Amino acid sequence: MNTITSVFGTNVFSDSVMRERLPNETYKQLQRTIKQGKHLDNTVANVVANAMKDWAIEKGATHFTHWFQPMTGITAEKHDSFITPIEDGRVILEFSGKELIQGEPDASSFPSGGLRATFEARGYTAWDPTSYAFIKGKTLCIPTAFCSYGGEALDKKTPLLRSMEAISKQAVRVLKLFGDGDVTSVKTTVGPEQEYFLVEREMFDKRPDLIYTGRTLFGAKPPKGQELDDHYFGTIKTRVAEFMEDLNEELWKLGVLAKTEHNEVAPAQHELAPIFTTTNIATDHNQLTMELMQRIAKRHNLVCLLHEKPFAGVNGSGKHNNWSISTNTGKNLLDPGDTPHENAQFLLFLCAVIKAVDDYQDLLRISVASAGNDHRLGANEAPPAIVSMFLGTELTEILDSIEKDEQYGTKEKELWKVGVHILPRFPKDATDRNRTSPFAFTGNKFEFRMLGSSDSISGANIVLNTAVAESLRQFADVLEQSEDFNETLHDLIRDTIKEHKRIIFNGNGYDDQWIAEAERRGLLNLKTTPDCLPYFVKEKNIQLFKTHKVFTETEIRARYEILLENYSKILNIEAVTMLDMANKDLLPAYSAYTKQLSETVVAKKAAVPDADCSYEEERIRMISGLCGSMYQRTKDLEEVLMKLTHMECDELAKAQYYRTEVFGAMNELRIVADEIEGVMDRKFYPYPNYGDLLFGVR
Structure with missing residues (x-):
């Protein structure tokens, strides 16, 4: 490997590359666009495009693409070469400012929730200059937003950028009241920890369920x-x-x-964590990370599984979203400092987050909802489906003292010691970590732990940014009308704590008692995707996004339809795959095994009439009975799927049917199939088993 410093950013049209290759005035104008949102003149765009093209060609690029993030959850790209024909039959290499700024992919073939009809194909991609262009293979990739002919967002980036503007606007309002006049913008930052599995490619290729669905639909636990x-x-x-x-x-x-x-907890499971960066860039980088994980795994004859629950019986994979807020002057607004009880600004921003999480716990749950993630949430491998916040002992005690108007007794930092003199002593953290909490404060940021491993992080951060922006908007409205700022500030912090402390829980989120306690507090327990999605179109949530211009009502309802439809489609693919595997591979394999056992009994008795055939006879009876049961359950699953063809219902009712009837029938079928696998001859089982998959990489 080359040294990190020599390779880092070599395929990125970064700030340093722009500074080197662009005329000074062009560079300054582009920076004004990036930092202040100023309009980019076409003349400037042409200069930038030409420099970008020359740099890319020097790096071996032949094509360019507008790289965008449609509502499929993955990235999309359409490649165009740099070539332009000239009169004598030759070509020249060109790339214009117009091509840089705007593209036009087909908008009707991506999920749109009705925003685009099949015959309405026009859509636009628009350059996001705040996220650097980069080279992937031989293609210059230009990060872009994606919208319809009518201007509606058809992607995950556009609303994310809108939400970033919303929280910046409201945070600056609040900070000016504290006298921070130098702050002109605020940005949220994210560091997403990515979990994944690696399995042998040869094993993967023999599992139809992994190929079609990303998870094993059958499989007995290994020893x-x-x-x-x-x-x-x-x-x-x-x-x-x-x-x-x-x-x-x-x-x-x-x-x-x-x-x-x-290495992560489960066999064959691993994790990669980056350093935090600006939220839209972190989102781009996480999409690239997932893509490269899958591509590079193939070079090593491995397959990277990003499904939230590839294997039953071991931990699934999540993605921890470490979120914070910083000013353009470099201050972290969630850093409590050495004396958090005296840091009024920190306490106000902390209260803004507490209020946001409590008021919009339904939206936070929706932001991580998917068929795959339903397998994890609530199990002893991921936070429960109930949204709550962990603040730790010190911050909770500070908030309690503010609520009661009592003096907080400052505590000295305790030294960490383990009774071994050679080990160094250092200050002990003010609080422990809580891995069962969905939303935990970890020193100067919040760790939102509910995301699934295959999720785009955009959805969760859109909700976080917008919900906190709304808290700050309300705070600013109160404080701007105040005659006595300090008194109003104190009352605002105290009243917010009183009204929203129910969301704070520092205990064990896996404890069954917490479920009852959460219900007593009035917190939502939305266990599945069909349970939580109807909250997306509640009036208060529509109003939130409209107020901050993150989504229009039309865009919200479109996304609601897409999420429901996607959920049903995933379960349908899984159910059909199970039937295909059961009917074409598993039942014939079990039948072949019983046939061999029967022939063995006949052969033994022919040779020795009084031979003991109890093993074979018992297995024949057991597997024949289980095969009969399994066959019936395949018919049950076929029947519940067939009923869907005659049902006239909306997408919500369909998703609920898939969750209860189809998913229930799938589980019943799997139980019997896995039981047979546990007692049959290994050589008859048609697929690599869990032991092969989880422990196959050596």
Whole structure:
């Protein structure tokens, strides 16, 4: 590997590259566009485009693409070459400012929730100059937003950028009241920790369920899983380490701040964590990370699984969204400092987050809702489906003292010691971490732990940014009308704590008692995607997004339809895949096994009439009975799917039917199939088993 500093950002049209290649005035005008949102003149765009093209060609690029993030949750790109024909039959290489700023992909073939009809194909991509262009393979990729002919957002980036503007606007209002006149903008930053599985490609290719759905629909537990906790932070296997080395280098070339890598809890599970960066850039980088993980794994004859629950019986994969707020002057607004009880500005922003999470707990749950993530939330591997906040002992005590108008007794930092003199002493953190909390304060940021591993992080951050913007808007309205700022500020912080303290929970989120306690507090327990999605179109939520111009009502309802439809489609694909595997592979394999057992009985008795055939006879009876049961359950699943063809209902009713009837029938079928797998001859099982998949990479 080359040194990190020599490869980092080499495939990025970064600030330093722009400074070097652009005329000074052009560079300044582009920076005004990036930092202040000023309109970019076509003349300037042409100069930037030409410099970008020359740089890309020097790097070996032949094509360019507007790289965007439609509502599929993955990225999209249409490649155009730089060539332009000239009169003598030759070509020249050109790239105009118009081509840089705007593209026109087909908008009707992407999910739109009715925003685009099939015959209405026109859509536009628009350059996001705040996210650097980069080279992938031989293509110059230009990060863009994607909207319809009518101006509606058809992607995940546009509303994210809108939400970033919303929180910046309201935060600046509040900060000016504190005398921070130098602050002209505020940005949210994110560092998403990415979990994933690696399995042998040869094994993957033999599993139709992994190929079609990303998760195993059948599979008995192996003798060993994660019981010994020996995989977590364990020594990284050589092939996995080689994969990680290649992944890091490719990410560093693209300017992705890949930092931490380790084995996760489940066998074959791993994690990659970057250093935080601005939210829209972090979102772009996370999409690139997932894409490169899957591509680079293939180089090593591995497959990267990003599904939230590829294997039953072991932990699934999530994505922890570490979120914070910073000013353009470099101040972290969620840093409590050495004396948080005396830091009124910090306490006000903390209260803004507390209020936002409580008021919009339904939207936060919706932001992580998917068919895959339903398998994780509430299990002992992910936070519960109930949204709550962990603040830790010190901050909770401070808030309690403010609520009661009592003096908070400052505590000295305790030294960390373990009774071994050679180990150094250092200040102990003010609070422990809580891995069961969905939304935990971790020193100077919040860790939103509910996201699924395959999710785009845009949805969660759109909600966080907009909900906190609304809290700050309300705070600013009160404080701007105040005659006595300090008194009003004190009352505002105290009243917010009183009204929203129900969302704060520092205990064990896995404890069954918490479910009852959360219900008593009036917190929502939205266990599945169909349970939570109707809240998306509640009036208060529509009003939130409209107020801050993040979504129009039409855009909200479109996304609601897309999420419901996507949920039903995923479960339908899984159900049809299960039937295909059961009817074409599993039942014939079980039948072949019983046939061999029967022939063995006949052969033994022919040779020795009084031979003991109890093993074979018992297995024949057991597997024949289970096969009959399994066959019936395949018919049950076929029947519930067939009923859907005659149902006339809306998307919500369809999703609810899939969750209860179809998903229930799928589980019943799997239970019997997995039981048979546990007692049959290994050589008859038609697929690599869990042991092969989880422990196959050596």
